[in-house]
Amino acid sequence: MYYDDDGGEFRETLRAHLEEHIEPIVDEADREPLTREEFLEYTGVLRELDIGFEPGVAEEYFGNLERFTIVSEEVSRVWPSLNVALQMSFPSVFVQHAADATQDAMLEKLHDGECIGCLAVTEPEGGSDTARPNTVAYKDGDEYVLEGKKQWVGNAPIADVALVVAHDDEADTQDMFLVDQANSPFETETMDKLGWKGVNNGKMYFDGVRIPEDNRLSNIVGNALMDGADMQEIVPFPESVSQLFFEQKALNATFSFMRTGMSFMAVGIMQAAFEEALEYAEERETFGNPIGSTQLVQEKLYEILRDLETSRHLSRHALELLERGDDRARLISSLAKGYTAERSVDATYNALQIHGGEGLKTENRLERYYRDASVMTIPDGTTEIQKLIVGKELTGMSAY
Amino acid sequence: MSELTDCIEASLEKSADELEADLPDLLADLDGQTREFVQENPGLFGRLVGRMDEMEVAPFVEANPQTADQFQNFLWTGMEVIVANSPEVQEQIGQDITVNFEATDCPMDGHMHVDGSEKTLTGGAGTLEDPTLKISGPADNLVGLITGAIDPVQGFMSQQYEMDGPVATGTQLAPIMGSLSESFE
CATH class of the missing domain: 1.20.140.10 (Butyryl-CoA Dehydrogenase, subunit A, domain 3)
Structure with a gap:
């Protein structure tokens, strides 16, 4: 069995850490969606145990399946919203290999553990049908122009970067596009919901949002590979998941x-x-x-x-x-x-x-x-x- | 060679259908001379390959089975010459990789061999035994992958082709294919 193969030491350390820092505040903190400051404060508690998405830490968190699932279980035992908010921030890892303008605006934040990410998949008209997005990315010169709407996006209203699933009009296929708030501002709106109250879910509006062509995910991955990066350096999944x-x-x-x-x-x-x-x-x-x-x-x-x-x-x-x-x-x-x-x-x-x-x-x-x-x-x-x-x-x- | 070059120039001025009709004869004439042709006319090779992207490869192969191998040998020999003359592509070659290409919609199989120490790329019709990677998909997409019409990463992510083999090797192939297509654009 792979699980807890360190004898449960990491689990015990994490559980004690959560009991000390999160358990006392969870009841109050979960009443409203996390603000940016609250997100950084509470995920900062987890970063003390190398749980996060800054370079060098993401590999420990997402790159180690046993550790990832123990975090998922133990954090959710205390505060499920915190687990979701943290996980949904993972697209921030792509900043490292994104267009120069995005790196200039976000790389320092990423290294400081303060670059909040979100993954925009679900659309108002689409629901479960995620294979055919209505959001479209049109090529215009050396930029893409995003048109469309998303909803139920965890962290959207507080995110620095969003990875947006869209139809690539030129290639006539689905791709993802990294949008950063500093260079390509997008509108958001917080959504209220039954549970996971602490997660700041939101609607997103892309009305002619322009992004550099190097922020198309295929280009992010392709450019990083051209620069000699290996897959684990680009996407910090374990090799077994990359193989999938x-x-x-x-x-x-x-x-x-x-x-x-x-x-x-x-x-x-x-x-x-x-x-x-x-x-x-x-x-x-x-x-x-x-x-x-x-x-x-x-x-x-x-x-x-x-x-x-x-x-x-x-x-x-x-x-x-x-x-x-x-x-x-x-x-x-x-x-x-x-x-x-x-x-x-x-x-x-x-x-x-x-x-x-x-x-x-x-x-x-x-x-x-x-x-x-x-x-x-x-x-x-x-x-x-x-x-x-x-x-x-x-x-x-x-x-x- | 100049007569052949003129013929190719003339065919390139024609419509896609007319070019496709000319192609079997052109490929037959090029057979055995592709290396010399590409060395002398890299731009013309690029234009011809670019026009091939307009073709529907599977029906072409079905209609011209005797030409299918010539078609692949032309593509791969051209690529071999381009790599030999392109330090940018050579820079991306780091390890030995063998790849079989198998079309899923017509009888067209090919292979590629990347030599890490010699910094060369060779290929042709037919498959290799025990390749490092196997790439399969519709013939149009496989040819697009070779000619650069299909981005290797985006094409893979959107399942325009499938790849079997170790992930670490597969990701080494993407920058080679990417720089190859850039070198004759």
Whole structure:
């Protein structure tokens, strides 16, 4: 088994660090979307343990799958929004190989851990149909001109750089384009939502936004390769995931990586809910006895633990396949994301039920766990989309 | 050679369909003389290759099976000469790489051999045994990849072609192909 192969030392260090710095502030901090200053403050806590996207650190974080999934699980156990906000900042790594103007504006920030990134995929008209973006990049001289709208983009309103999926009009294919706020300003609008309240999700408007041609992702990668960089220096994924880029569509390999992280995120939320539910069941007394002594509460604890442990093991299986660059990584990561997200809703619901009326209070974390779990079933592909991906991987026939 | 050059010049002035009709005879005439032709007329080679991007390769190969090998040998011999005369491309060559190209929509197979120590690139029709990489896709896209009509990174990311083999070697190939197409643009 690859997981926790350092004997759990990193996990313990991270857990203690989160308990000291994040746990005391999470209830208040998660009420509103993170401001830029708050994002930098809280991700700064994680940077102290080499978790982030500045050069030299990104390889430790994204380049080490076990470490990445432990971070996903443990940070989500305390504050899922922080995990999402941090992960969604990953496009900032492309600044290192971007056009000169973008490097001039952003490279120092990136090195200081202060370059916030976002990934703009979903469109108002597109929803789950991400393969055919309506956002278009037109070539005009040595620039691209972006036209289109995006929504549900994590970090968009506070981002320095955005990696935008768009149709490349000239090449007649899909590509991604790195847009930096300093040279190519874009409009954003914060969106309110059910859970993950701390994540500053937003709408993005690209109305003739001009970007240098060297900021097309194909050119970023191509130019970096021409300069002698290897793939891990450009995209800090482990080699096994880079290999999947070869065998599967690049965006699919990226989703396999992200969905495995999401599965561990669901495990983290369930772990937190389980711990609170068990503690409450032992302490809370009704009819003169702890509620944990009743059969129905014990059944609920059984169900929460069952959902937690089956999710944990399926997530570890997805991690193992990703580690190996196995062909089934896409299949199992989709299965794991779909399954664990749904189980996290069930588990947090059961934990909330054990708390009774206490679980409904907004000062109580149970309602946040339930809201955060409810969001898990939508991003990075809804549960329904995960089912269709699994179906396609199994049969070779696409139903979407 | 000058007569052949004149013929090619004249064909290049024609429509895409007319050029395609001329191509089997031109390739037959060039057979065995491609190296000399490209050495003397690198610009003309570039123009001819550029016009080939307008063609639908698979129907052409289906209609002219005897020409398919000549077509590939012409392309690869030209590329070999360009690399020999281009320090920029040679600079990108760092290791030995062998590649098989397999068209998925017509009977066209080819190969390429990058020699890291000699800084050369050779290729031709037919496949090699046990290549480092295998590239497959529609014939148009494979030819576009060789001629520079398809960006190697974007083409890969958008699945215009597929590549099997070690990722580290595959990423070494992209800058070679990129600088190759730049050198005759």
